[in-house]
Amino acid sequence: MAVDQLPDNEPVPASPTGRGPILAAILNPFGCFGIRLNNTLGAMTIFLCRAFIQIFHYKQIPEIISQIYFIGAKSASIVALVGFFTGMVLGLQLYYVMNKFGAVGFLGTAVSLSLIRELGPVLTAIMITARAGSAMTAEIGIQRISEQIDALTTMRIDPLGYLISPRIAAALVSFPILTAFFDLIGILGGYLSGVILMGASSGAYTYRIDASVEWLDVRGGFIKSIVFAVLVITICCFQGYFTHLRRDSYGSKSVSLSTTSAVVLSCVMILVSDYVVTSFLL
Amino acid sequence: MEQQPLIEFRNVTKRFGERTILNGVSFRIYEGEVTTIIGLSGTGKSVTLKHIIGLLKPDAGEILYQGKPIHRMSRSEWNAYIGRISYMFQNNALFDSMTVYENVALPLKHTTRLGRRQIEAKAMARIEQTELTEVAHKYPSEISGGMQKRAALARALVTDPQIVLFDEPTTGQDPIRKNAILGMIAEYKKKVGFTAVLISHEIPDVFFISNRILALWDKKIVFEGTPEAMEDFNHPFHDEILHSLENLQEDITGLYSSRHFKIRYQTELARRGAVESYAVLIFSFDNMDEVSATVSHDAAQQTLRSLGNYIRKHFGAVGGFSTRQTINEFTTILPFSDLEEARRILDKFTTDFQEHGMRELEETFRREIPADQCFDFLISVGMAQGKPQVEIESVMEFARFDQKPIATFQCGVRR
Numbered sequence: 001m002a003v004d005q006l007p008d009n010e011p012v013p014a015s016p017t018g019r020g021p022i023l024a025a026i027l028n029p030f031g032c033f034g035i036r037l038n039n040t041l042g043a044m045t046i047f048l049c050r051a052f053i054q055i056f057h058y059k060q061i062p063e064i065i066s067q068i069y070f071i072g073a074k075s076a077s078i079v080a081l082v083g084f085f086t087g088m089v090l091g092l093q094l095y096y097v098m099n100k101f102g103a104v105g106f107l108g109t110a111v112s113l114s115l116i117r118e119l120g121p122v123l124t125a126i127m128i129t130a131r132a133g134s135a136m137t138a139e140i141g142i143q144r145i146s147e148q149i150d151a152l153t154t155m156r157i158d159p160l161g162y163l164i165s166p167r168i169a170a171a172l173v174s175f176p177i178l179t180a181f182f183d184l185i186g187i188l189g190g191y192l193s194g195v196i197l198m199g200a201s202s203g204a205y206t207y208r209i210d211a212s213v214e215w216l217d218v219r220g221g222f223i224k225s226i227v228f229a230v231l232v233i234t235i236c237c238f239q240g241y242f243t244h245l246r247r248d249s250y251g252s253k254s255v256s257l258s259t260t261s262a263v264v265l266s267c268v269m270i271l272v273s274d275y276v277v278t279s280f281l282l
Numbered sequence: 283m284e285q286q287p288l289i290e291f292r293n294v295t296k297r298f299g300e301r302t303i304l305n306g307v308s309f310r311i312y313e314g315e316v317t318t319i320i321g322l323s324g325t326g327k328s329v330t331l332k333h334i335i336g337l338l339k340p341d342a343g344e345i346l347y348q349g350k351p352i353h354r355m356s357r358s359e360w361n362a363y364i365g366r367i368s369y370m371f372q373n374n375a376l377f378d379s380m381t382v383y384e385n386v387a388l389p390l391k392h393t394t395r396l397g398r399r400q401i402e403a404k405a406m407a408r409i410e411q412t413e414l415t416e417v418a419h420k421y422p423s424e425i426s427g428g429m430q431k432r433a434a435l436a437r438a439l440v441t442d443p444q445i446v447l448f449d450e451p452t453t454g455q456d457p458i459r460k461n462a463i464l465g466m467i468a469e470y471k472k473k474v475g476f477t478a479v480l481i482s483h484e485i486p487d488v489f490f491i492s493n494r495i496l497a498l499w500d501k502k503i504v505f506e507g508t509p510e511a512m513e514d515f516n517h518p519f520h521d522e523i524l525h526s527l528e529n530l531q532e533d534i535t536g537l538y539s540s541r542h543f544k545i546r547y548q549t550e551l552a553r554r555g556a557v558e559s560y561a562v563l564i565f566s567f568d569n570m571d572e573v574s575a576t577v578s579h580d581a582a583q584q585t586l587r588s589l590g591n592y593i594r595k596h597f598g599a600v601g602g603f604s605t606r607q608t609i610n611e612f613t614t615i616l617p618f619s620d621l622e623e624a625r626r627i628l629d630k631f632t633t634d635f636q637e638h639g640m641r642e643l644e645e646t647f648r649r650e651i652p653a654d655q656c657f658d659f660l661i662s663v664g665m666a667q668g669k670p671q672v673e674i675e676s677v678m679e680f681a682r683f684d685q686k687p688i689a690t691f692q693c694g695v696r697r
Contacts, residue, residue, distance in 0.1 A: 143377075147371050150332075154337065156365055156389075
């Protein structure tokens with residue numbers, strides 16, 4: 001199947017035999033949904049694979065750098081801001097809870113492990129989705145409806161290689177780095193609220209981080225960030241690339257709906273895959 | 283033996299959902315020719331063009347390239363085929379986040395092994411030819427629609443393709459630039475020898491540069507042949523489309539379309555007695571290519587337009603009627619004048635054109651070219667006397683043979 005053409009998912013007519021049209025009418029939407037989901041997942045996989053294999057070309061380097069700047073560097077400030085306040089809230093809440101059990105000394109452990117293992121990768125991915133993912137969907141969607149993608153095809157430039165591959169490469173680089181940045185800023189935020197504002201011990205906070213955070217925790221966080229990078233970029237680029245095939249809208253409306261779908265679907269998939277990956281890592 | 287077509291459509295059918303756009307369309311495109319597809323808006327002209335370059339696939343029928351079905355080509359054959367074609371989109375499809383230069387250089391950067399300097403030289407050459415040098419580093423949204431069209435044209439031609447598909451290349455252009463673009467296509471075709479497929483509504487202007495016309499009507503090709511054969515084509519298409527477009531053209535230029543010109547002289551001559559004579563004048567603008575190359579395509583078209591206006595103004599006042607016969611030739615018939623009277627009218631025309639018309643042109647050229655730049659052009663006219671019983675084509679041929687210069691422009695000096 002060509003990656004530019006999604007399979008047709010016309011509803012299957014209800015069977016006139018067997019239990020009659022009522023059962024068929026009930027099952028038909030589920031069947032259609034299943035087929036559509038299967039086809040979309042298949043198309044997404046082909047889309048990702050075809051784009052991924054085109055990363056490894058020297059002509060991609062300038063575009064990859066430019067995308068790293070867009071996805072990574074330009075997201076750093078918002079990631080830092082969110083990370084700082086997440087860390088501060090964690091510091092406050094955990095201080096309050098641990099104080100009840102006389103375990104304030106473990107504040108550093110709780111803040112750092114929460115951030116490194118869970119909140120860092122998830123919130124970073126959600127922030128990048130909101131900032132860069134939505135922009136990507138809109139940009140690619142506009143390029144699609146204004147025939148710029150067709151123009152690439154007529155110029156013998158593979159649109160997947162030209163538009164999608166650099167974004168995948170940039171996401172694979174940027175997500176883990178931004179996650180690490182988020183973790184670091186979050187830990188500092190936790191220190192500010194837990195130690196400086198609430199009065200927990202500074203030495204205990206840093207010692208507990210050093211003693212309790214292991215390489216496995218860090219690696220787990222990075223694995224998650226890479227999984228999220230692949231999911232977010234594939235969903236956002238796919239939605240933009242095939243915006244012209246939407247059946248609920250056309251033109252600029254389809255771009256806006258694709259952008260919304262991309263953000264919602266990415267966030268949902270981040271949380272779903274977070275559970276799946278965590279269950280494998282534990 | 284019949285020439286093998288370069289591209290052939292065989293019973294191609296295309297549907298979008300329930301809607302059939304093309305229904306068993308068959309036609310041929312020959313190498314080195316300019317083939318123009320005409321038809322009403324929304325009748326599938328762009329869809330037809332997109333099939334050639336593989337952006338759409340037919341639901342039925344097949345498309346052949348040099349006798350080979352394109353859907354059965356191997357990957358390398360397909361790449362070689364697509365590599366020979368360039369496509370100019372109706373809505374330009376320029377990358378809005380890139381400058382004009384970057385847009386034009388894009389195909390060279392990604393599909394050739396040229397170095398940065400070679401790419402720059404080639405892209406800038408095309409940008410200069412399309413008169414976009416001053417906006418080369420602007421974004422498409424910062425330039426006019428006409429400039430965007432020319433940027434798309436420059437991008438389509440930058441790779442020196444063997445086959446170029448133009449989807450309404452002149453839409454949104456003023457009359458001067460519209461003819462300049464058609465002139466540019468004709469000139470490149472002459473120089474490079476490419477095969478062009480055009481979609482255009484610029485009738486009859488587009489006929490001057492076309493070798494073959496395809497008329498798309500009611501989901502089918504209803505006419506395939508030369509522009510001359512189109513004149514005698516008897517079909518509702520002819521009345522509905524050509525008639526309306528020609529009338530529009532006449533409103534814009536004031537000159538007759540060649541079909542209406544033919545009808546008019548046939549009617550006029552039929553009324554005349556066998557002994558009554560009439561005069562035919564053939565004006566031609568020589569060295570048009572040199573003016574296009576040295577000054578600009580616009581300047582060449584400006585000269586032609588100016589000449590056309592003077593012809594219409596002068597000869598229309600004495601009952602004459604005129605048409606643009608070819609890309610650089612006008613024909614005027616003075617139905618009530620013999621050769622002597624026609625000569626007197628022509629003398630007045632020549633004086634007026636030399637006094638005012640040439641002065642206007644000289645001012646135009648001075649604005650556009652450096653003082654040291656040198657080029658020549660010549661406007662000639664031939665005259666012949668015809669009688670109703672003599673074939674008009676032979677009278678025209680005689681006038682063409684008898685042409686003498688009435689105005690020259692040599693290295694910036696008008697005479």
